[in-house]
Amino acid sequence: MAINGxxxxxxxxxxxxxxxxxTFDVAITLTPxxxxxxxxxxxxEITGKSPAGRYIRIGSAWEQTSRAGKDYLSLSIKVNGQDVRVNALRTDEDPEGEYRLVPLAG
Incomplete structure (x- = not known):
């Protein structure tokens, strides 16, 4: 599945x-x-907005560290009845505090 974020x-x-x-485009917020x-x-906890504007919990995220020692977030989100798994990664070129969402293979 092609996912960006x-x-x-x-x-x-x-x-x-x-x-x-x-098939979807969702604004998300992650709070401790x-x-x-x-x-x-x-x-x-990951929340999104319903079509009526209500905030609902749609997933969870975990702080992780790669074997190379880089910190990232592992996200599990339920969107349109699908379980979506992505990692939020930073490179040295990314602005401080910004992460790219990369889908897990599989």
Whole structure:
């Protein structure tokens, strides 16, 4: 599935951005998970807006570190009945606090 997107860290430790494909285009917000009590629990809750403008939880995100020592976010999002898995990555050329969304192979 062709997926594109971007998120940007805000001053209040949240992230805002978008994720899109040929069948959906959703504005998303990632906020720290207030219910996290174990390491395996998600670090962030992901919300989107319904067509009526209501905020609903559509996924979760975890902070990860690659084998090369680079920090990234692993996102799991439910959009249009599909489970969408993407990683939010930064390169040295990306502006501070900005991440590109890259779909997982598979």
């Amino acid at each position: 971007q998120i940007t860290r805000t001053d209040d430790d949240a992230l805002t951005g978008w994720i899109a494909s040929l 998970n207030p219910h996290k009590t174990k390491d395996v629990h998600p670090d962030y």
